Amino acid sequence: MASNIQDKYVTFNLGKEYYGLPIENVLSIEKPSKRTRIPNAPDYVIGLINLRGEVIPVIDLRTKLGMEKNDVDKNSRIIIVKENEIVVGLMVDSSKEVLDINKEDIDKPPSSENNPIIEFISGIGKKDERLIMILNLMKLLDLRS
Amino acid sequence: MSQYMNLFIEESNEHLQTMNDVLLELEKNTDNISLINELFRVAHTLKGMSGTMGYTNMADLTHEMENVLDGVRNNRIKINENITDVLFECFDALDEIINYIAANGKEMDKANDDLIEKLRNLVNVEEKSVQEESNGKTQKIQLDNYVVNVINEARNKGLNAFNILVTLSHNCMLKSARAFVIINTLDSLGDIVYSNPSAEDIEDERFDFEFSVILVTDVDKNSLLEKLYDISEVEKVEINLVENQEVQVLEKEKAGSENVIVEEHKNIDSIDSKDMKSDTKDKVKKVNKVAKTVRVDIDRLDNLMNLASELIIIKNRMDDLSGTSNKEDMLQAIEYLERITTNLHNAVMKVRMVPIERVFNRFPRMVRDLSKELNKRVNLQMYGESTEVDRTVIDEIGDPLIHIIRNSLDHGIEYPQDRIKLGKPETGNIVLKAYPDGNNVVIEVTDDGCGIDFEKVKKKSIERGLITEQEAEKISEEELANILFEPGFSTSDTITEISGRGVGLDVVKNKIESINGTIELESQRNKGTKFTIRIPLTLAIIQALLIKLKDETYAIPLSSITEIISVNKDSIRSIQKQEIMLYRGKTIPIVRLDKLMGLETDELLEEYIAVVVRKGDKLAALLVNSLIGQQEIVIKPLGKYLSYIKYFSGATILGNGDISLILDVNSFV
Numbered sequence: 001m002a003s004n005i006q007d008k009y010v011t012f013n014l015g016k017e018y019y020g021l022p023i024e025n026v027l028s029i030e031k032p033s034k035r036t037r038i039p040n041a042p043d044y045v046i047g048l049i050n051l052r053g054e055v056i057p058v059i060d061l062r063t064k065l066g067m068e069k070n071d072v073d074k075n076s077r078i079i080i081v082k083e084n085e086i087v088v089g090l091m092v093d094s095s096k097e098v099l100d101i102n103k104e105d106i107d108k109p110p111s112s113e114n115n116p117i118i119e120f121i122s123g124i125g126k127k128d129e130r131l132i133m134i135l136n137l138m139k140l141l142d143l144r145s
Numbered sequence: 146m147s148q149y150m151n152l153f154i155e156e157s158n159e160h161l162q163t164m165n166d167v168l169l170e171l172e173k174n175t176d177n178i179s180l181i182n183e184l185f186r187v188a189h190t191l192k193g194m195s196g197t198m199g200y201t202n203m204a205d206l207t208h209e210m211e212n213v214l215d216g217v218r219n220n221r222i223k224i225n226e227n228i229t230d231v232l233f234e235c236f237d238a239l240d241e242i243i244n245y246i247a248a249n250g251k252e253m254d255k256a257n258d259d260l261i262e263k264l265r266n267l268v269n270v271e272e273k274s275v276q277e278e279s280n281g282k283t284q285k286i287q288l289d290n291y292v293v294n295v296i297n298e299a300r301n302k303g304l305n306a307f308n309i310l311v312t313l314s315h316n317c318m319l320k321s322a323r324a325f326v327i328i329n330t331l332d333s334l335g336d337i338v339y340s341n342p343s344a345e346d347i348e349d350e351r352f353d354f355e356f357s358v359i360l361v362t363d364v365d366k367n368s369l370l371e372k373l374y375d376i377s378e379v380e381k382v383e384i385n386l387v388e389n390q391e392v393q394v395l396e397k398e399k400a401g402s403e404n405v406i407v408e409e410h411k412n413i414d415s416i417d418s419k420d421m422k423s424d425t426k427d428k429v430k431k432v433n434k435v436a437k438t439v440r441v442d443i444d445r446l447d448n449l450m451n452l453a454s455e456l457i458i459i460k461n462r463m464d465d466l467s468g469t470s471n472k473e474d475m476l477q478a479i480e481y482l483e484r485i486t487t488n489l490h491n492a493v494m495k496v497r498m499v500p501i502e503r504v505f506n507r508f509p510r511m512v513r514d515l516s517k518e519l520n521k522r523v524n525l526q527m528y529g530e531s532t533e534v535d536r537t538v539i540d541e542i543g544d545p546l547i548h549i550i551r552n553s554l555d556h557g558i559e560y561p562q563d564r565i566k567l568g569k570p571e572t573g574n575i576v577l578k579a580y581p582d583g584n585n586v587v588i589e590v591t592d593d594g595c596g597i598d599f600e601k602v603k604k605k606s607i608e609r610g611l612i613t614e615q616e617a618e619k620i621s622e623e624e625l626a627n628i629l630f631e632p633g634f635s636t637s638d639t640i641t642e643i644s645g646r647g648v649g650l651d652v653v654k655n656k657i658e659s660i661n662g663t664i665e666l667e668s669q670r671n672k673g674t675k676f677t678i679r680i681p682l683t684l685a686i687i688q689a690l691l692i693k694l695k696d697e698t699y700a701i702p703l704s705s706i707t708e709i710i711s712v713n714k715d716s717i718r719s720i721q722k723q724e725i726m727l728y729r730g731k732t733i734p735i736v737r738l739d740k741l742m743g744l745e746t747d748e749l750l751e752e753y754i755a756v757v758v759r760k761g762d763k764l765a766a767l768l769v770n771s772l773i774g775q776q777e778i779v780i781k782p783l784g785k786y787l788s789y790i791k792y793f794s795g796a797t798i799l800g801n802g803d804i805s806l807i808l809d810v811n812s813f814v
Contacts (some may be wrong), residue, residue: 036697036796037697039744039806040792041541055804057787086786087784088784114221124435126689
């Protein structure tokens with residue numbers, strides 16, 4: 001099986017669930033560092049970090065997806081992603097491996113209104129009995145949502 | 146495709162700039178054939194580029210331009226004002242097309258039919274009128290009958306006849322051998338029917354550094370050029386199609402006709418020449434995104450490279466030193482590191498710098514158009530175009546300068562007859578001058594027009610209630626000059642198309658202050674007016690005041706701070722929930738920053754520290770918890786994701802690595 005860059009996903013955990021991001025969008029994975037609060041920002045924007053001289057906003061993915069907030073611990077990671085010129089960090093519970101998921105193994109998400117998580121998911125990937133929810137970054141970073 | 150888009154836009158803008166310059170020059174000097182050649186080259190290149198990109202409207206327009214220019218060059222059309230005006234219109238249309246492509250990523254649907262029609266008419270009408278008087282004074286190469294016959298025969302077979310002029314590089318050692326290689330190459334591509342000097346002379350090295358041949362071939366020009374440039378020690382190749390009417394005589398003047406591609410080769414070769422002068426292009430786009438680009442002198446990049454490698458060296462040295470405890474050595478290394486970082490900072494700043502020429506070069510055309518429109522005679526002189534400013538400043542400074550120059554033309558420079566009466570030369574002068582001054586760049590706009598009538602300003606200001614009559618008695622000219630920058634103030638009695646609607650100097654002042662600059666005005670009745678603009682060299686680094694709200698640090702740009710005062714709680718009044726205070730006889734609003742930043746307000750204090758900030762002539766007092774001090778800070782953008790967040794213009798990284806937000810004073814006042 002030829003591995004294609006388009007089929008590679010960076011996976012991570014929020015609680016017990018697995019999530020995935022297309023690897024092309026991921027710039028790096030960082031350990032949490034000191035954050036500066038941004039007054040008057042939405043609650044899911046938890047601050048600015050200094051990433052090697054660049055100022056980058058960090059989104060708490062749990063809050064953004066309507067989940068309960070979790071304390072930052074030694075497993076917490078910030079995944080730096082880039083989509084359409086926007087660079088942000090996503091705070092996640094822990095980062096996992098990079099997986100190859102074939103297009104055929106990705107199902108459409110169930111249609112559901114009023115579910116904040118489903119709205120941001122572009123597909124559900126299956127790999128070794130695990131279900132990986134693949135996030136739609138474009139939607140996730142849309143300022144209007 | 147999009148990867149070529151940037152390049153296309155950038156190069157088109159460059160060519161359009163050349164076209165503009167040449168057109169202006171041509172207007173003054175219509176006999177200069179080399180200007181026509183230059184225009185032809187530009188039009189041809191644009192045609193080729195737009196054709197490749199599939200922008201057919203643009204290709205059509207440039208094609209018709211080419212026809213007209215070709216006619217002019219061959220004396221079939223006589224150049225006159227009508228032609229230059231149409232060419233200017235074409236330039237405007239091309240400019241519009243390019244801007245549209247840059248913004249939308251595709252060509253607009255509207256074709257420039259009327260312009261193309263105009264161009265066609267020019268070719269038809271003018272050709273007739275000139276035909277009689279045309280006389281080729283150009284140098285000719287006589288071809289004997291045999292060669293002419295061969296060429297004609299070849300053309301009948303659908304082959305091309307090219308006149309190829311090859312110039313060998315001056316350090317070529319074995320000229321004849323090199324020429325042999327070239328001739329052999331050409332021979333393999335077609336038949337050489339003529340050579341100058343003759344084949345024997347070339348073989349015996351009896352020629353300078355150039356020779357020409359006529360080649361009959363089915364290969365096209367571009368591949369010929371490619372083949373020839375593959376051969377080393379070839380400096381230049383010019384290839385012209387031998388055209389029908391020229392079969393009898395080959396005009397050497399024609400050399401200019403189709404050598405566009407050759408010219409381009411030359412440009413690439415001469416890296417150190419003007420092509421590499423740091424020079425940026427207008428808003429280049431990538432699918433609806435405007436990217437800013439900077440062209441950088443290779444030397445500057447080399448300098449950066451060197452500094453980066455020095456950084457690595459010092460890092461290694463520090464690594465070594467970390468094992469030892471010799472403090473002396475460590476201090477030395479730190480000193481060295483400091484020197485490198487300072488140099489690095491300077492080098493990076495230099496990379497961001499572009500010559501102010503970028504802004505200036507649109508003015509000659511503007512002055513030309515305006516003076517025509519106003520029936521005034523104006524000569525624009527520009528000095529210090531190579532003065533460098535930060536890329537971001539370049540974008541901001543254009544509009545204010547346009548305003549000022551328009552003002553000078555409209556209100557400043559008198560009509561020719563009035564000037565003569567005043568004993569001034571008929572043609573007015575506007576001088577645009579730029580020069581660096583410490584950490585600032587100064588731009589002066591001077592005209593020798595009628596100057597400002599301060600009595601009139603005084604009268605108007607009293608009428609408008611800006612000053613009282615008593616104040617008017619003792620007001621200085623300097624203070625009056627400041628009133629000119631007030632919103633809605635115009636001394637012009639009539640409103641014209643160009644200026645006089647009272648939107649002007651206040652906008653100019655605001656814009657310049659938004660980039661932390663200042664503007665001053667000096668004027669003498671009937672002698673003229675001088676505007677002096679000072680702008681900082683760079684916007685990326687500013688002086689700021691660091692303040693504390695609870696345990697959070699914020700930065701306020703020093704340029705917008707008027708004063709820091711302490712405010713007694715008793716002097717704070719409240720009108721309709723808005724707190725205000727009296728400051729130098731004016732009531733100004735109070736902004737409790739901590740509350741605005743979502744922090745709990747301290748219980749009421751006796752005394753507050755207030756930073757009085759200014760936007761234009763509006764003031765506000767920002768209450769802060771404590772002051773840290775003044776510092777030079779590097780502005781970092783907050784990025785697109787946070788662009789909708791109010792109150793901040795950016796962030797900065799403090800010495801300890803922490804981030805502090807920069808307050809956008811404009812949002813408070």
